[in-house]
Amino acid sequence: MNITVAGVKKEVADGLTVAQLVIDEKVETPEYVTVTINDDFVDHGQFEGTVLKDGDTVEFLYFMGGGQ
């Protein structure tokens, strides 16, 4: 199936979970990343149980604390 991750279209295996995608994408500090699928936030407790569907758009939003 095809999904879009951080703006990039990719072909991935059917049944891929958010938890596995976070590993595959080598997400930095995965415990603190915010994940959205289409127009919804995905809670961390749901990463294992959320199976991606064909056409999904996934975004990883990272804490960025600097400024000074």
Add this chain to the structure above:
Amino acid sequence: MAFTNEQIERYSRHIILKEVGAKGQKKLLNAKVLVIGAGGLGAPVAMYLAAAGIGTIGIADADEVDLSNLQRQIIHQTKDVGKPKVQSAKETMEAMNPDVKVITYHEFITSENILDIIKDYDFIIDGTDNFPAKFLINDACVMAKKPFSHAGIIRFQGQLMTYVPGQGPCYRCVFKEPPPKDAVPTCKQAGVIGAMGGVIGSLQAMEAVKYILGVGDLLTGYLLTYDALKMQFRKVKLPSDTHNCAVCGDNPTITELIDYEQAECDGVGL
């Protein structure tokens, strides 16, 4: 209030724009913007706001200018090392534009003082470097119904979003809780390219100016991310359902401001 000849010349490149005009320039001169943090982000924000003729600019920072700041905090000069950042920032802004009244807050923002500080301002800029301050600014602005611009920078990356009450998600909708101390690297630990503050801070100033003028589309409902190494900007749409947010949702569970433990960055809060 009529413009002086000097003001007509000073703001001529604004006034000629159909989105600004004399009316818009007057709005800018009558506006009050608070910049929290006089550092990598706050420096370019404050300078562009001063140059634009924002009539009242508040600047809050408890820190003094350090030599290691000057690689990016362009509002401060070598001669200012050791001086309170708010004082140095005030001097630079006043030298740039005598139309601007600068109000300084040489203190940490806390749950005790933030509501009192922000209450008189039309728009707030988060130019802080730590998560306790970012969550405090978000929660205070939500509670006081104040629009603000969030931004963060690290290494070769930056991000920003704009919150306007009732027009989309707040920072806490996206990031529920501050990460534990030292779980996410800070600028001091990870470094930051000096020009990053200029890129992202200038965008924050742009959002403030657009908000005051009432023109264009703000970054409400989006997180703009910038990756300098890939030279890529991305405007990421945020989920629009804010009903469950702990602070801006329908049934908020956070109804009082929280002073989270300060993350370590230069050993100070702002």
